[in-house]
Amino acid sequence: MITSTSNAKVKELVQLQKSSRRRREQSVFIVEGSRMCGEIPGDLIIERYVSETYMQQHANQDLNSIKTEVLADRVFAHVSDTKTPQGILCVVKMIIYTADEIINVSNPFILILDGLQDPGNLGTIFRTAEAAGVSGIIMSRECVDIYNPKVIRSTMGSIYRMPFKYADDLAGMIGRMKDRGVQIYAAHLDGRCSYDEADYSQKTAFMLGNEGNGLRREIADLADACIQIPMHGEVESLNVAVAGTVLMFEAARQRRRK
């Protein structure tokens, strides 16, 4: 059992929790909690850490199938990203998707996210996208790291199943989609047409922008059409995950009726 927070493995776990750069360098990320750890595709788990208390409470379970280290409760709490740790975390191999796995699929239904900053929003969008039948998500480099612990938690497991890619050259990636006949719709408060007047049953991508500033002009300009969601009352804008939900489920509705 590891009892010191100055242990090299413990220090590495702390680094992996905090630093997106370290995660990228090592091509791994950390998943916490019983439920989220239970959903990890088996071949992606590199190692597992449990707290002493967790080990005692789960003495009957087979923890030997995966390489598992026990941490003193205090040490586990030090490593954990949550206030009330469940006592189990895994170091997981990143899944790397090619652009083709997102673009070159049957009747693509793609999300393009430009500069999303809020971890909860990004995670919720992944979860909602899987439910709506989205085939893949393209993100600009300015988006929050998908492997940020808060994002992982709010995906509720969709992170393991939804193909995604960070695009260094977002405009270039959008160009490739257009070459393949994908219709690109930018969600924009000044959009000319109401979102429910367009046809999303064929190859479709939705672009959603940053929480405060929306889509960058040069990215929005690449869209085939700007669409807006009609709003009542004095609401200035919708939360980006909410706006994405409206668009994704309208597309899902149309695609069911096709």
Add this chain to the structure above:
Amino acid sequence: MITSTSNAKVKELVQLQKSSRRRREQSVFIVEGSRMCGEIPGDLIIERYVSETYMQQHANQDLNSIKTEVLADRVFAHVSDTKTPQGILCVVKMIIYTADEIINVSNPFILILDGLQDPGNLGTIFRTAEAAGVSGIIMSRECVDIYNPKVIRSTMGSIYRMPFKYADDLAGMIGRMKDRGVQIYAAHLDGRCSYDEADYSQKTAFMLGNEGNGLRREIADLADACIQIPMHGEVESLNVAVAGTVLMFEAARQRRRK
């Protein structure tokens, strides 16, 4: 200027931030931040508190129209619910709506929330509901307090504009709606019909349940129909604010086409 955290007014502000009971007793709540304070209907503001720094930075503005107390920065931080306080908060009178103001309106479009616990979800639902044209929100007593500082922030101002009511007798309130011809739809994972097969253009109410457990059976049983949102992938459920968004904007879409 108030310089001590043991000042009686300061102690009262801390109580109002923390305790929903104290807020109810006093029939007031606290709103923090420039933007949220700027949107408060003027006649609801009882008093305003600013930090010393805020006072200096806004020396040119007329802060005299409303009774304003200055707090030392350290005292303001003590009172604030946020990690990085903006330096302005208001004590605001609660708005009390009658049941009739929610039910007895033209072509009602109502949300019924049963045991929602997450402040961010409740706030987001208020904001989204205003945008979708919802006429009012009924909540069970088990729902998180709408005047919780986190809920207020995530409503983005909709709290001042969306009629709402906590129902001590939720079943009784639902009965009154049914007497008035409101069709009640319960969002349920086992719902028989897909949400987009029903007609929401007439008097409509949607029921949404607790994040973990969904709607209580005895409440769901009061609905005219149970509806579900078809989902792809391995997603077990949608976030409740996301599910509410799908339903509310489908109703809004239908109502625009009526």
